[in-house]
Amino acid sequence: MSENKKNNKLPMPGKVKKGFRFYVVTILALTLVMGMSMTAFAAGDDPLTVVNNLSDFIFGLIRAVGLILLGWGIVQVGLSLQSHDPSQRSNGFLTLAGGIVITFAKEILTLITG
Template structure:
């Protein structure tokens, strides 16, 4: 019977330790908060900045695809492989389309 009482008290101690750890963590989170004030200005500029950032990432991916297409075309010319040359030109033109996506969309009036 003594083992059961010791086990219960050990469980109670662990439960109390977990409870106090959770309370202390929540109290620290509440004590260490700092207010964040939004900058005054036009929210449309934030959206435009995000749009420019996303299009710059897309442009970087397009340049990488364009470079890979150039490598494929060069390797196909060296090995005289027509199917690889076709894939290289498709990759090259796809990279150009991706790299200049924003300019294309602006030209056709979609952006």
């Protein structure tokens, strides 16, 4: 089954090809330089400050996931009320409750540990 397929590429002169290669390499190099050159500021001599900053960052990410789950739970409950589907309603309320727990995880842990 050898079918001859026609190549519909437009002809590109050598100077245009070299210019395009130069453009692509320049953009790639600038992207790599800007993306990988991040200034890191030292937190000082106190390692406890570093741990607290990392803890705040991680709990911020967890809070973002919790807010996403909270929004999705609200959407599920709303859709279940519209379609009168009890199983979807229970899933929506469980997602809503999980989102609330995950969103306030840091405060819950602070209350538990004292």
